[in-house]
Amino acid sequence: MRVSALHIGMGTQLKDIIELNLSYQRALSAVTFARMFQKNIICFDDMGIYQILFSIQDQKILSDMYHHLLDTLIQYDQKHNSELEKTLYYYLKYDGSPQKIARSTYTHRNTVHYRIEKIKTLLNCELATFEEKFPYMIAFYIAKMMK
Structure with a gap:
């Protein structure tokens, strides 16, 4: 049985329900970062300059x-x-x-x-x-x- 690593990305704290999609997108960026840099758990707020780089869609x-x-x-x-x-x-x-x-x-x-x-x-x-x-x-x- 092969065990895969679990990577968790957390978005930002919400001030309003309207920001739900933004927090979700940031969580996706964080999980991509976690997978790429072999981190188990990463919060978007802790990604430093990579917050900007991973947020660029193109x-x-x-x-x-x-x-x-x-x-x-x-x-x-x-x-x-x-x-x-x-x-x-x-x-x-x-x-x-x-x-x-x-x-x-x-x-x-x-x-x-x-x-x-x-x-x-x-x-x-x-x-x-x-x-x-x-x-x-x-x-x-x-x-x-x-x-």
Whole structure:
């Protein structure tokens, strides 16, 4: 006998019966999140940025955004057998700390510096401000959803 995992998603608290459909839709988003990220129980309110991403009905928008932002690095990585996409992920995760990036990617700090400069050139973006980094951070959240 095969036992399947049970995933439970909870919507938001109702203020009025008119919001029943909204809470139900949010519960569906939460259960999809729970299934995707192997959580037993998740409340929509605890999903963080994924509240927004899982609420988008047209998933092609998310896929297009991901590809628009990261395809340059993905194609470069495939052509040159490099790890620029992975380096960018850790650059964003560790707020640009070369030491932490090097540790996480098992790479020398000088290689990390070279890769970051290459990423900035390829993306035509300095990745200096929150506004410049944020879309790429979202792209990596989308990538987790697409896997």
